[in-house]
Amino acid sequence: MKKAEIGIIGGSGLYAMPGLTNVREERVTTPFGEPSDVFVLGELEGRNVAFLARHGRGHRILPSELNFRANIFAMKMLGVDSILSVSAVGSLKEEHKPTDFVIPDQFIDRTFARASTFFGDGIVAHVAFGDPVCAPLANVLKQACDTVGVVGKLGGTYVCMEGPQFSTRAESNLYRSWGADVIGMTNLQEAKLAREAEICYATVAMVTDYDCWREGHDDVTVDQIVAVMHQNADNASKVVRAAVAAMPAEMTKGCACVNALKYAILTDRKAIPEETKQKLSLLIDKYL
Numbered sequence: 188m189k190k191a192e193i194g195i196i197g198g199s200g201l202y203a204m205p206g207l208t209n210v211r212e213e214r215v216t217t218p219f220g221e222p223s224d225v226f227v228l229g230e231l232e233g234r235n236v237a238f239l240a241r242h243g244r245g246h247r248i249l250p251s252e253l254n255f256r257a258n259i260f261a262m263k264m265l266g267v268d269s270i271l272s273v274s275a276v277g278s279l280k281e282e283h284k285p286t287d288f289v290i291p292d293q294f295i296d297r298t299f300a301r302a303s304t305f306f307g308d309g310i311v312a313h314v315a316f317g318d319p320v321c322a323p324l325a326n327v328l329k330q331a332c333d334t335v336g337v338v339g340k341l342g343g344t345y346v347c348m349e350g351p352q353f354s355t356r357a358e359s360n361l362y363r364s365w366g367a368d369v370i371g372m373t374n375l376q377e378a379k380l381a382r383e384a385e386i387c388y389a390t391v392a393m394v395t396d397y398d399c400w401r402e403g404h405d406d407v408t409v410d411q412i413v414a415v416m417h418q419n420a421d422n423a424s425k426v427v428r429a430a431v432a433a434m435p436a437e438m439t440k441g442c443a444c445v446n447a448l449k450y451a452i453l454t455d456r457k458a459i460p461e462e463t464k465q466k467l468s469l470l471i472d473k474y475l
């Protein structure tokens with residue numbers, strides 16, 4: 188049974204979703220293990236949503252320790268077809284100021300210690316990822332920023348680093364030389380796995396700091412981030428709420444994201460081990 192249509196992943200600073208009604212908690216266990224926390228299900232602007240605190244409530248889980256597969260698979264199990272993600276990021280450009288919101292449309296992968304696919308164990312699939320973010324959903328987030336009156340910039344490249352330490356100055360300057368806009372530690376795996384799960388995915392990235400590249404300014408510290416996050420969290424929940432209100436019921440109909448696996452699975456169907464078929468049935472049954 189479909190328990191939610193819209194998933195919300197709250198990052199640093201957003202550990203609950205204000206405004207939810209008919210709230211209930213649901214623990215979801217997946218073939219990939221346990222998600223970060225219980226899901227908080229409820230209604231927001233008349234829509235059924237599922238909220239997950241990415242690092243767990245109380246911020247207990249490191250970026251490298253996150254079970255991204257369980258988080259996204261659980262969203263699929265709940266029936267979610269669109270995910271709105273909220274994240275804190277460092278700015279790599281002067282023009283992106285703390286408290287600005289950026290809605291990235293590209294990623295650069297600087298992670299190295301994470302499971303980033305549901306496939307393997309006898310099944311091979313390669314989804315297209317040239318456009319890693321759902322453009323219609325990103326547009327909804329941009330409109331929502333406008334509605335709420337916060338600076339929201341549509342498009343930009345998010346560098347996803349492993350962490351948990353922040354970047355060295357040499358790294359930060361390297362990413363700037365690549366033309367990247369913002370840096371964080373969590374969004375790339377979510378985008379990859381959402382694509383494999385045929386779920387639309389877009390992020391609102393809240394700028395909290397200038398990382399460590401800006402001459403004459405202090406390097407990023409967590410207390411600096413927390414101070415800005417407190418300001419941002421209120422705006423972030425307003426933006427998410429406005430986005431949910433603006434999402435048409437048929438939002439995902441006809442979107443390429445929901446057919447991402449159509450031509451992706453290479454493996455001879457007869458060669459896929461039964462156990463793997465069972466594990467991935469929610470994702471692959473329609474293509475077997």
Ligand SMILES: CSC[C@H]1O[C@H](OP(=O)(O)O)[C@H](O)[C@@H]1O
Nearest residue numbers: 198199241250274275371372373
């Ligand atoms: C709080 S500083 C670093 C931390 O913040 C970001 O988290 P999230 O993406 O979940 O908002 C960044 O990715 C790091 O995990």
Ligand SMILES: Nc1ncnc2[nH]cnc12
Nearest residue numbers: 275276277370371372398
């Ligand atoms: N400067 C930064 N680097 C990586 N992740 C971040 N999250 C918030 N600020 C960050």
